[in-house]
Amino acid sequence: MALPEILTGMKVVIRNVFRRKETRGYPEVRRQPFPRFRGRHVLDRHPDGLEKCIGCELCAGACPADAILVVGAENTPEARFSPGERYAQIYQINYLRCIFCGLCVEACPTEALLMTTEYEISGSSREDLIFSKDQLIIDTPIVRHWDTKKEYPPESSFDIKQLGTKR
C-alpha cells in the first residue's frame, strides 16, 4: 500500500489547519485597498470651493466604455461654478458600463476627476448606478499620488465610509 505517500499529503493539510486564517468576515472586517486602487470616482473642488471640472469632455472622449456623459455650460457672473469659462452642467458616470481603467483620470487636465479606493458600488436598480454630479462631487479637496510619485492614503483626507452614505 501507498500509506507513506498519503500520510505526507495529510501532513500538509494538518500543517495548514494551524496557519493564519485567510478569510475575512466581510461586512464587519473591511479590506483597505492599496493607495493606487481604482475605485469609485469623485469630482474635486478648489480650496475656495469652486469646482475643478471645466466641462471639457476629455474624460468622456478617453473612456473606452462610453460610461461618462458631460454636458458643459457657460459660467455667468451670477452663477459661477468653476474658475474658467465653462463648467459641467450635467456630469454622469454610468457604473454599469465603467471598467475602472483610469483613462478618464489620466485625461482630466485639471485633476478634477479622481478615483477613490471605494469598492462597494452596488445598487438595486439600473438608475441607481448612474451617478450624477451631486453624488460625485466632494466638498474637501483631496491629494492624489498622480505625478508626485508619493503615495497618500486617501483616507487621510476624507472618510470613505462617510462618502458612501452621503448620497
Next chain:
Amino acid sequence: MTSAQAIDKLERDGHGAYVESYDPDAQRMTLNMGPVHPATHGVLRLLLELDGETVMKCEPIIGYLHTGMEKECEDQNWRQAVTIVTRMDYLAQFSNELVYSRAVDRLLDIDVPPRGRYIRVLMSELNRLSSHLVWYGTQGLDMGAMSALFYGFREREVIQDFNEMVTGLRMNNGYIIPGGVWEDLPDGWEPAVESILALMSRRIEEYEELLTFNPVFLERTRGVGVISKEVALALGASGPIARASGIDLDLRRDAPYEVYDKLTFDVPTLTEGDVYARYQVRMIEMRESLKILRQVVDGMPGGDYKNMDPKLTPPPRSELNRSMEAVIHHFKLMTQGYTVPEGEVYEAVESPRGELGCYTVSSGGTAPHRVHVRDPSFANLQLLPPAAIGGLVADLIAVIASLDPIMGGVDR
C-alpha cells in the same frame, strides 16, 4: 419544416441545443457536457458519444463566451484597445497586454526604456505564477483534492494583491501600454516581490508534497490523456502541453523578447505526453519563474519606465499648468490618440498557456484596422478529442484540467 423536424436535423448534424439521445442498436449514448458544467472550466460545451463509460467521440463546441473583443478593438484608439485585449485571456492579462503593446511598438518603431522592459517581464512572470496556481487548484479539484484548490487560490491572492499595489486593479489591469508601462512601480515593490518569492518557493514544495506522489493522483493522471509528439505538432500545440509531449519549444528562449535574452532559465521538456507530464512541466515552470523573477529584481535598472516621446505619451501633469505645448499635446492625445504608420506585424510571446500571438494591421489611422489574437487556449483545445477518445469520462475531466483552456481566450 416543423419544429420537430428542425430538432431532428439539429440532432443529426450534432449542433443542436437538444441532443441527448440513446441509440439502442449501437449501444451509444449522445451526451452534452456543458456549457454550464463545473469541470469544463467555463462555458465549454462537449458533445460526447459514449459507449458505456468510454468516450467514443468528443466534439468541443465553442462560442458561448464570444463577445467580439477583436472587433471591439477596431472601435477604440490604439491606447484604449489595451483595456480590451487584457480581457481576452483573463488569467494571463499581462501577456495579452504585452503582446499587443509589442505589436504596436513595432508598428510605431519605438524603443522601450530598459526599466519599462524589466517591469513588463516582472509583471508577466508573476502573472505566469498566478495563472499556474489557478491551474494547480483546478487540476487538484477535478482529481478530488479539494485542498489543492484552497492552497492555489490562497497564494494567487498574494500575487493579485501585488497587482493591485502596482496597477490599481486585481484583474484586467491595462497596465502594459504601447511604449512601456503606465505607471512606475510604487514604493515598497521590492520587499513585496521578495516576500512573494520567499513564500512561493516554500509553498511549491508543499504543493509537490501534497500531490506529486499521491497514489490516487498518480492513478488518475499517469498514462491518461496521452498526446503524442506527432499529434501535438500536427494540431499546433504550444506551451506546457507541447513541452510535456516532447516538443522543445519556448518562445522566451527561442525568440527572446523584452529582456529574456539576458536571463538564464531552463525549459522543462518531458516525453510522456500524459496528464502527469503536463503537471510536472507546469510545476517545474513555476520554479523557473521564481528564478527569472529573482534575476529581474536584482537587475531592475533605473530611468524612464515608458517612452517619453510627447507625440505618444501625455506630458507630466505639472507641465500642464506651465506650457501651452503640453496642453496641446495632452488634448490631442486624449481626444484623438496617436496615429500609427500603415503596416502589419505579427508578434508572439510565451503566455502561461503557450504561444500567444497578435497580428495587428494598421491603416495609418488612430484606431487599429484589425487586431487578431492567436490564443494558445484555442489551439490547445483542439488536442482534447485525440487525448480524450478511448478514455473514460473521468479521464476526460483530467484532460480538460490539464489543457487549462480559458474560454475568454478561446472565444474572444
